[in-house]
Amino acid sequence: MIPPETEWLSDANLRAVCDALRAAGDDVYLVGGCVRDAILGIPGSDVDMATPLSPAEVTRLAEAAGLKVVPTGIAHGTVTVVAGGTGYEVTTFRKDVATDGRRAVVAFSTDMAEDARRRDFTLNALYATPEGRILDPLGGLEDCLSRRIRFVGTARDRIREDYLRILRFFRFHAWYADSSRGFDEDALDAIAAHAEGLETLSAERVGQEMRRLLAAPDPAPALATMQRTGVLQRLLPGSDITLLGPALHIEAHLAMTQDWRMRLAALGGLDVAERLRLSSKDAQHLTVLREAMSEGPPVSEIAYRSGYDLAAQTLVLRSALANHLPDPSALGPLKTAAQAQFPIRAKDFMPGLSGKALGARLAALEERWIASDFTLTREELMTPD
Ligand code: ATP
Numbered sequence: 584m585i586p587p588e589t590e591w592l593s594d595a596n597l598r599a600v601c602d603a604l605r606a607a608g609d610d611v612y613l614v615g616g617c618v619r620d621a622i623l624g625i626p627g628s629d630v631d632m633a634t635p636l637s638p639a640e641v642t643r644l645a646e647a648a649g650l651k652v653v654p655t656g657i658a659h660g661t662v663t664v665v666a667g668g669t670g671y672e673v674t675t676f677r678k679d680v681a682t683d684g685r686r687a688v689v690a691f692s693t694d695m696a697e698d699a700r701r702r703d704f705t706l707n708a709l710y711a712t713p714e715g716r717i718l719d720p721l722g723g724l725e726d727c728l729s730r731r732i733r734f735v736g737t738a739r740d741r742i743r744e745d746y747l748r749i750l751r752f753f754r755f756h757a758w759y760a761d762s763s764r765g766f767d768e769d770a771l772d773a774i775a776a777h778a779e780g781l782e783t784l785s786a787e788r789v790g791q792e793m794r795r796l797l798a799a800p801d802p803a804p805a806l807a808t809m810q811r812t813g814v815l816q817r818l819l820p821g822s823d824i825t826l827l828g829p830a831l832h833i834e835a836h837l838a839m840t841q842d843w844r845m846r847l848a849a850l851g852g853l854d855v856a857e858r859l860r861l862s863s864k865d866a867q868h869l870t871v872l873r874e875a876m877s878e879g880p881p882v883s884e885i886a887y888r889s890g891y892d893l894a895a896q897t898l899v900l901r902s903a904l905a906n907h908l909p910d911p912s913a914l915g916p917l918k919t920a921a922q923a924q925f926p927i928r929a930k931d932f933m934p935g936l937s938g939k940a941l942g943a944r945l946a947a948l949e950e951r952w953i954a955s956d957f958t959l960t961r962e963e964l965m966t967p968d
Protein backbone atom coordinates (compact mmCIF):
# COMPACT_ATOMS: atom_id res chain seq x y z
CA MET A 584 0.00 0.00 0.00
CA ILE A 585 0.99 3.62 -0.53
CA PRO A 586 1.95 5.23 2.83
CA PRO A 587 -1.20 6.85 4.30
CA GLU A 588 0.48 10.26 4.82
CA THR A 589 1.00 10.65 1.03
CA GLU A 590 -0.47 14.00 -0.05
CA TRP A 591 -2.34 12.84 -3.15
CA LEU A 592 -4.25 10.17 -1.18
CA SER A 593 -6.24 12.93 0.50
CA ASP A 594 -6.50 15.30 -2.47
CA ALA A 595 -10.24 15.92 -2.90
CA ASN A 596 -9.83 17.39 -6.39
CA LEU A 597 -7.87 14.37 -7.56
CA ARG A 598 -10.60 12.16 -6.13
CA ALA A 599 -13.24 14.12 -8.03
CA VAL A 600 -11.36 13.47 -11.30
CA CYS A 601 -10.97 9.77 -10.52
CA ASP A 602 -14.63 9.39 -9.53
CA ALA A 603 -15.71 11.04 -12.77
CA LEU A 604 -13.55 8.72 -14.87
CA ARG A 605 -14.65 5.63 -12.94
CA ALA A 606 -18.37 6.43 -13.29
CA ALA A 607 -18.76 3.70 -15.93
CA GLY A 608 -16.64 1.20 -13.99
CA ASP A 609 -13.35 1.81 -15.82
CA ASP A 610 -9.98 2.19 -14.20
CA VAL A 611 -7.73 5.12 -13.54
CA TYR A 612 -4.33 4.91 -11.84
CA LEU A 613 -1.63 7.11 -10.47
CA VAL A 614 1.67 6.35 -12.21
CA GLY A 615 5.35 7.22 -12.42
CA GLY A 616 7.03 9.76 -10.20
CA CYS A 617 4.15 10.27 -7.76
CA VAL A 618 3.93 6.54 -7.00
CA ARG A 619 7.72 6.11 -6.78
CA ASP A 620 8.08 9.15 -4.50
CA ALA A 621 5.17 8.11 -2.27
CA ILE A 622 6.75 4.69 -1.76
CA LEU A 623 10.08 6.35 -0.90
CA GLY A 624 8.42 8.92 1.38
CA ILE A 625 9.44 11.89 -0.78
CA PRO A 626 6.78 14.66 -0.72
CA GLY A 627 5.65 17.11 -3.36
CA SER A 628 5.74 15.27 -6.69
CA ASP A 629 3.46 16.09 -9.61
CA VAL A 630 0.62 13.67 -10.06
CA ASP A 631 0.35 11.78 -13.37
CA MET A 632 -2.56 9.49 -14.14
CA ALA A 633 -2.89 6.62 -16.59
CA THR A 634 -5.98 4.83 -17.84
CA PRO A 635 -7.14 2.34 -20.45
CA LEU A 636 -9.84 4.88 -21.41
CA SER A 637 -9.24 6.69 -24.69
CA PRO A 638 -8.70 10.48 -24.62
CA ALA A 639 -12.19 10.90 -26.10
CA GLU A 640 -13.70 8.76 -23.33
CA VAL A 641 -11.76 10.64 -20.66
CA THR A 642 -13.06 13.90 -22.09
CA ARG A 643 -16.65 12.68 -22.26
CA LEU A 644 -16.69 11.26 -18.71
CA ALA A 645 -15.00 14.31 -17.19
CA GLU A 646 -17.33 16.76 -18.95
CA ALA A 647 -20.36 14.68 -17.94
CA ALA A 648 -19.28 15.24 -14.33
CA GLY A 649 -19.05 18.99 -14.94
CA LEU A 650 -15.24 19.14 -15.05
CA LYS A 651 -13.28 21.23 -17.51
CA VAL A 652 -10.98 19.40 -19.94
CA VAL A 653 -7.96 20.84 -21.74
CA PRO A 654 -6.61 18.79 -24.67
CA THR A 655 -2.94 19.32 -23.68
CA GLY A 656 -1.42 16.52 -25.73
CA ILE A 657 -4.20 14.64 -27.44
CA ALA A 658 -1.80 13.17 -30.03
CA HIS A 659 0.19 11.58 -27.19
CA GLY A 660 -3.00 10.58 -25.38
CA THR A 661 -2.84 13.24 -22.68
CA VAL A 662 -5.68 15.47 -21.56
CA THR A 663 -5.74 17.73 -18.52
CA VAL A 664 -8.84 17.45 -16.35
CA VAL A 665 -9.40 20.45 -14.10
CA ALA A 666 -11.04 20.08 -10.69
CA GLY A 667 -11.19 22.81 -8.06
CA GLY A 668 -8.76 24.92 -10.10
CA THR A 669 -6.09 22.20 -10.25
CA GLY A 670 -5.22 20.43 -13.51
CA TYR A 671 -4.51 16.70 -13.58
CA GLU A 672 -2.85 15.07 -16.59
CA VAL A 673 -4.57 11.87 -17.62
CA THR A 674 -2.80 9.76 -20.24
CA THR A 675 -4.21 6.77 -22.06
CA PHE A 676 -2.14 3.55 -21.75
CA ARG A 677 0.33 3.39 -24.59
CA LYS A 678 2.67 0.92 -26.21
CA ASP A 679 5.79 1.57 -28.27
CA VAL A 680 5.52 0.86 -31.96
CA ALA A 681 8.50 2.43 -33.72
CA THR A 682 11.07 5.05 -33.00
CA ASP A 683 13.43 7.60 -34.48
CA GLY A 684 15.76 7.69 -31.43
CA ARG A 685 14.69 11.17 -30.49
CA ARG A 686 11.34 10.35 -28.99
CA ALA A 687 9.51 7.08 -28.67
CA VAL A 688 6.56 6.67 -31.08
CA VAL A 689 3.51 5.22 -29.39
CA ALA A 690 0.05 3.77 -29.97
CA PHE A 691 -2.82 3.57 -27.48
CA SER A 692 -3.38 0.39 -25.49
CA THR A 693 -5.77 -0.97 -22.88
CA ASP A 694 -3.10 -3.14 -21.22
CA MET A 695 -1.24 -1.85 -18.17
CA ALA A 696 1.71 -4.20 -18.73
CA GLU A 697 2.18 -2.82 -22.25
CA ASP A 698 2.07 0.70 -20.84
CA ALA A 699 4.63 -0.27 -18.21
CA ARG A 700 7.04 -1.78 -20.76
CA ARG A 701 7.41 1.51 -22.61
CA ARG A 702 8.48 3.37 -19.46
CA ASP A 703 12.16 4.00 -18.87
CA PHE A 704 13.08 2.46 -15.51
CA THR A 705 11.43 -0.18 -13.38
CA LEU A 706 10.93 2.19 -10.43
CA ASN A 707 9.03 4.53 -12.80
CA ALA A 708 6.74 1.71 -13.97
CA LEU A 709 4.66 1.49 -10.80
CA TYR A 710 0.92 2.21 -10.59
CA ALA A 711 -1.46 2.83 -7.74
CA THR A 712 -5.22 3.07 -7.38
CA PRO A 713 -6.53 6.40 -6.05
CA GLU A 714 -7.08 4.51 -2.75
CA GLY A 715 -3.39 3.62 -2.58
CA ARG A 716 -3.19 -0.01 -3.67
CA ILE A 717 0.08 -0.56 -5.58
CA LEU A 718 0.10 -2.41 -8.90
CA ASP A 719 3.48 -3.66 -10.07
CA PRO A 720 3.33 -5.21 -13.55
CA LEU A 721 7.14 -5.48 -14.01
CA GLY A 722 8.53 -6.12 -10.54
CA GLY A 723 9.63 -2.52 -10.09
CA LEU A 724 8.57 -2.32 -6.46
CA GLU A 725 11.56 -4.29 -5.25
CA ASP A 726 13.94 -2.12 -7.30
CA CYS A 727 12.25 1.00 -5.96
CA LEU A 728 12.52 -0.11 -2.34
CA SER A 729 16.16 -1.11 -2.78
CA ARG A 730 16.83 2.11 -4.70
CA ARG A 731 18.08 0.43 -7.84
CA ILE A 732 17.87 2.18 -11.22
CA ARG A 733 17.19 -0.49 -13.82
CA PHE A 734 16.11 -0.07 -17.43
CA VAL A 735 12.83 -1.71 -18.36
CA GLY A 736 14.02 -4.35 -20.84
CA THR A 737 17.44 -4.21 -22.49
CA ALA A 738 19.41 -1.03 -21.90
CA ARG A 739 20.76 -0.93 -25.46
CA ASP A 740 17.34 -1.20 -27.07
CA ARG A 741 15.75 1.31 -24.73
CA ILE A 742 18.52 3.84 -25.29
CA ARG A 743 18.32 3.47 -29.06
CA GLU A 744 14.59 4.26 -28.86
CA ASP A 745 15.21 7.51 -26.98
CA TYR A 746 18.69 8.78 -26.19
CA LEU A 747 17.33 11.08 -23.49
CA ARG A 748 17.08 7.94 -21.34
CA ILE A 749 20.87 8.11 -20.94
CA LEU A 750 20.48 11.39 -19.12
CA ARG A 751 17.44 10.23 -17.20
CA PHE A 752 19.44 7.23 -16.01
CA PHE A 753 22.00 9.57 -14.45
CA ARG A 754 19.34 11.94 -13.16
CA PHE A 755 17.44 9.18 -11.36
CA HIS A 756 20.71 7.72 -10.13
CA ALA A 757 21.69 11.05 -8.59
CA TRP A 758 18.36 11.44 -6.86
CA TYR A 759 17.28 7.92 -5.96
CA ALA A 760 20.05 5.34 -6.09
CA ASP A 761 21.47 3.74 -2.99
CA SER A 762 24.85 5.43 -3.11
CA SER A 763 26.69 2.37 -1.78
CA ARG A 764 25.68 0.31 -4.81
CA GLY A 765 27.38 1.99 -7.74
CA PHE A 766 26.22 1.85 -11.35
CA ASP A 767 24.86 -1.07 -13.32
CA GLU A 768 27.79 -2.03 -15.57
CA ASP A 769 25.58 -3.33 -18.40
CA ALA A 770 23.76 -0.03 -18.50
CA LEU A 771 27.07 1.87 -18.53
CA ASP A 772 28.38 -0.25 -21.43
CA ALA A 773 25.23 0.49 -23.40
CA ILE A 774 25.48 4.19 -22.54
CA ALA A 775 29.14 4.45 -23.57
CA ALA A 776 28.35 2.64 -26.84
CA HIS A 777 25.52 5.07 -27.65
CA ALA A 778 26.77 8.38 -26.30
CA GLU A 779 26.95 9.86 -29.81
CA GLY A 780 23.16 9.59 -30.03
CA LEU A 781 22.88 12.36 -27.45
CA GLU A 782 23.73 14.84 -30.17
CA THR A 783 20.39 14.23 -31.86
CA LEU A 784 18.45 15.50 -28.82
CA SER A 785 16.92 18.95 -28.57
CA ALA A 786 18.58 21.46 -26.26
CA GLU A 787 15.29 21.85 -24.35
CA ARG A 788 15.11 18.20 -23.37
CA VAL A 789 18.81 17.98 -22.52
CA GLY A 790 18.66 21.21 -20.55
CA GLN A 791 15.67 20.12 -18.51
CA GLU A 792 17.28 16.81 -17.51
CA MET A 793 20.67 18.40 -16.81
CA ARG A 794 19.18 21.06 -14.55
CA ARG A 795 17.34 18.42 -12.57
CA LEU A 796 20.44 16.23 -12.38
CA LEU A 797 22.58 19.14 -11.18
CA ALA A 798 20.00 19.98 -8.51
CA ALA A 799 20.40 16.59 -6.79
CA PRO A 800 21.86 16.71 -3.26
CA ASP A 801 25.08 15.09 -4.50
CA PRO A 802 25.37 14.95 -8.29
CA ALA A 803 29.12 14.19 -8.21
CA PRO A 804 29.08 10.38 -8.64
CA ALA A 805 26.67 10.65 -11.59
CA LEU A 806 28.70 13.39 -13.26
CA ALA A 807 31.97 11.53 -12.73
CA THR A 808 30.42 8.48 -14.39
CA MET A 809 29.09 10.67 -17.20
CA GLN A 810 32.61 11.93 -17.79
CA ARG A 811 34.04 8.41 -17.73
CA THR A 812 31.52 7.15 -20.30
CA GLY A 813 32.00 10.14 -22.61
CA VAL A 814 28.49 11.46 -22.00
CA LEU A 815 29.53 14.70 -20.35
CA GLN A 816 31.89 15.71 -23.18
CA ARG A 817 29.14 15.10 -25.74
CA LEU A 818 26.71 17.30 -23.86
CA LEU A 819 29.06 20.01 -22.64
CA PRO A 820 32.30 20.09 -24.62
CA GLY A 821 35.14 21.55 -22.60
CA SER A 822 33.56 20.75 -19.24
CA ASP A 823 35.37 18.88 -16.50
CA ILE A 824 34.44 17.53 -13.07
CA THR A 825 37.72 18.39 -11.32
CA LEU A 826 36.37 21.45 -9.54
CA LEU A 827 32.96 19.95 -8.78
CA GLY A 828 33.97 17.75 -5.83
CA PRO A 829 35.68 20.56 -3.90
CA ALA A 830 32.83 22.98 -4.75
CA LEU A 831 30.19 20.54 -3.46
CA HIS A 832 32.24 19.93 -0.34
CA ILE A 833 32.46 23.66 0.38
CA GLU A 834 28.78 24.21 -0.46
CA ALA A 835 27.87 21.54 2.12
CA HIS A 836 30.38 22.84 4.67
CA LEU A 837 28.78 26.29 4.46
CA ALA A 838 25.30 24.71 4.63
CA MET A 839 24.36 26.72 1.55
CA THR A 840 21.23 26.36 -0.54
CA GLN A 841 22.00 23.86 -3.29
CA ASP A 842 21.94 25.67 -6.62
CA TRP A 843 22.36 23.88 -9.95
CA ARG A 844 23.86 27.03 -11.48
CA MET A 845 26.81 27.00 -9.08
CA ARG A 846 27.40 23.34 -9.93
CA LEU A 847 27.17 24.10 -13.64
CA ALA A 848 29.68 26.93 -13.29
CA ALA A 849 32.04 24.50 -11.56
CA LEU A 850 31.81 22.17 -14.57
CA GLY A 851 32.69 24.88 -17.08
CA GLY A 852 32.35 24.10 -20.79
CA LEU A 853 31.65 26.01 -24.00
CA ASP A 854 28.33 27.50 -25.14
CA VAL A 855 26.65 26.06 -22.06
CA ALA A 856 23.68 28.44 -22.12
CA GLU A 857 22.81 27.51 -25.72
CA ARG A 858 23.47 23.79 -25.29
CA LEU A 859 21.12 23.65 -22.31
CA ARG A 860 18.72 26.34 -23.59
CA LEU A 861 18.95 28.26 -20.33
CA SER A 862 16.53 31.09 -19.65
CA SER A 863 18.13 34.51 -20.08
CA LYS A 864 18.03 35.01 -16.32
CA ASP A 865 19.87 31.75 -15.63
CA ALA A 866 22.32 32.38 -18.48
CA GLN A 867 23.10 35.79 -17.03
CA HIS A 868 23.64 34.34 -13.55
CA LEU A 869 25.98 31.71 -14.99
CA THR A 870 27.97 34.25 -16.99
CA VAL A 871 28.48 36.53 -14.01
CA LEU A 872 29.44 33.58 -11.82
CA ARG A 873 31.95 32.21 -14.31
CA GLU A 874 33.61 35.59 -14.69
CA ALA A 875 33.64 36.32 -10.98
CA MET A 876 35.10 32.97 -9.98
CA SER A 877 38.51 33.75 -11.46
CA GLU A 878 38.73 37.53 -11.08
CA GLY A 879 36.92 40.60 -9.88
CA PRO A 880 36.07 42.52 -6.72
CA PRO A 881 35.85 41.00 -3.22
CA VAL A 882 32.77 38.86 -2.59
CA SER A 883 31.32 41.46 -0.20
CA GLU A 884 31.23 43.95 -3.06
CA ILE A 885 29.59 41.34 -5.28
CA ALA A 886 26.98 40.81 -2.55
CA TYR A 887 26.28 44.55 -2.42
CA ARG A 888 26.08 44.97 -6.19
CA SER A 889 24.62 41.63 -7.37
CA GLY A 890 23.01 40.02 -4.34
CA TYR A 891 23.73 37.37 -1.77
CA ASP A 892 23.35 34.23 -3.89
CA LEU A 893 25.84 35.27 -6.53
CA ALA A 894 28.32 36.36 -3.88
CA ALA A 895 28.04 33.19 -1.81
CA GLN A 896 28.36 31.03 -4.91
CA THR A 897 31.38 33.03 -6.04
CA LEU A 898 32.92 32.44 -2.62
CA VAL A 899 32.41 28.69 -3.07
CA LEU A 900 33.98 28.62 -6.51
CA ARG A 901 36.91 30.85 -5.63
CA SER A 902 37.61 28.74 -2.56
CA ALA A 903 37.44 25.54 -4.61
CA LEU A 904 39.90 27.01 -7.12
CA ALA A 905 42.23 28.08 -4.30
CA ASN A 906 41.85 24.72 -2.55
CA HIS A 907 40.71 26.51 0.58
CA LEU A 908 37.90 25.64 2.99
CA PRO A 909 36.19 28.87 4.09
CA ASP A 910 34.66 29.21 7.54
CA PRO A 911 30.82 29.26 7.60
CA SER A 912 31.07 32.59 9.43
CA ALA A 913 32.15 34.11 6.08
CA LEU A 914 28.51 34.14 4.94
CA GLY A 915 27.21 36.56 7.60
CA PRO A 916 29.08 39.58 6.22
CA LEU A 917 27.76 38.73 2.73
CA LYS A 918 24.17 38.87 4.02
CA THR A 919 24.95 42.25 5.59
CA ALA A 920 26.58 43.54 2.42
CA ALA A 921 23.66 42.40 0.27
CA GLN A 922 21.33 44.55 2.38
CA ALA A 923 23.62 47.54 2.84
CA GLN A 924 22.17 50.89 1.68
CA PHE A 925 24.56 53.59 0.46
CA PRO A 926 23.76 56.41 2.89
CA ILE A 927 24.30 59.28 0.42
CA ARG A 928 21.94 60.63 -2.23
CA ALA A 929 22.61 62.80 -5.25
CA LYS A 930 20.47 65.56 -3.77
CA ASP A 931 22.96 65.83 -0.87
CA PHE A 932 25.28 67.63 -3.32
CA MET A 933 22.76 69.66 -5.26
CA PRO A 934 22.69 72.29 -6.53
CA GLY A 935 26.48 72.60 -6.01
CA LEU A 936 27.35 69.62 -8.19
CA SER A 937 25.69 68.18 -11.27
CA GLY A 938 26.24 65.94 -14.29
CA LYS A 939 29.54 64.12 -14.60
CA ALA A 940 31.09 65.81 -11.61
CA LEU A 941 28.24 64.68 -9.42
CA GLY A 942 28.46 61.12 -10.74
CA ALA A 943 32.20 60.96 -10.13
CA ARG A 944 31.84 62.32 -6.62
CA LEU A 945 29.14 59.79 -5.71
CA ALA A 946 31.13 56.90 -7.23
CA ALA A 947 34.25 57.87 -5.28
CA LEU A 948 32.32 58.07 -2.03
CA GLU A 949 30.61 54.74 -2.70
CA GLU A 950 34.01 53.15 -3.25
CA ARG A 951 35.26 54.53 0.06
CA TRP A 952 32.16 53.25 1.76
CA ILE A 953 32.51 49.76 0.22
CA ALA A 954 36.21 49.69 1.21
CA SER A 955 35.15 50.45 4.78
CA ASP A 956 33.02 47.30 4.68
CA PHE A 957 29.90 49.44 4.55
CA THR A 958 30.64 50.89 8.01
CA LEU A 959 31.30 54.59 7.25
CA THR A 960 28.29 56.69 8.16
CA ARG A 961 26.76 59.51 6.14
CA GLU A 962 28.44 62.10 8.36
CA GLU A 963 31.86 60.44 8.08
CA LEU A 964 31.52 60.25 4.30
CA MET A 965 30.43 63.88 3.98
CA THR A 966 33.44 65.04 6.00
CA PRO A 967 36.41 65.58 3.64
CA ASP A 968 39.46 63.42 4.55
P1 ATP B 1 9.71 13.75 -11.66
O1 ATP B 1 9.23 13.56 -10.26
O2 ATP B 1 11.09 14.25 -11.72
O3 ATP B 1 8.75 14.47 -12.54
P2 ATP B 1 8.90 11.48 -13.15
O4 ATP B 1 9.27 10.03 -13.04
O5 ATP B 1 7.48 11.85 -12.91
O6 ATP B 1 9.88 12.26 -12.21
P3 ATP B 1 8.55 12.61 -15.74
O7 ATP B 1 9.58 13.14 -16.68
O8 ATP B 1 7.52 13.52 -15.20
O9 ATP B 1 9.37 11.95 -14.56
O10 ATP B 1 7.86 11.38 -16.47
C1 ATP B 1 6.72 10.71 -15.94
C2 ATP B 1 6.80 9.22 -16.24
O11 ATP B 1 6.77 9.01 -17.66
C3 ATP B 1 8.10 8.56 -15.77
O12 ATP B 1 8.00 8.12 -14.43
C4 ATP B 1 8.25 7.41 -16.75
O13 ATP B 1 7.43 6.32 -16.38
C5 ATP B 1 7.69 7.99 -18.04
N1 ATP B 1 8.73 8.61 -18.91
C6 ATP B 1 9.08 9.91 -18.94
N2 ATP B 1 10.03 10.15 -19.86
C7 ATP B 1 10.31 8.96 -20.42
C8 ATP B 1 11.20 8.53 -21.45
N3 ATP B 1 12.03 9.38 -22.06
N4 ATP B 1 11.18 7.22 -21.80
C9 ATP B 1 10.34 6.36 -21.18
N5 ATP B 1 9.50 6.69 -20.21
C10 ATP B 1 9.45 7.97 -19.82
Ligand code: MG
Nearest residue numbers: 615616629631
Ligand atom coordinates in the same frame (compact mmCIF):
# COMPACT_ATOMS: atom_id res chain seq x y z
MG1 MG C 1 6.64 13.88 -13.23
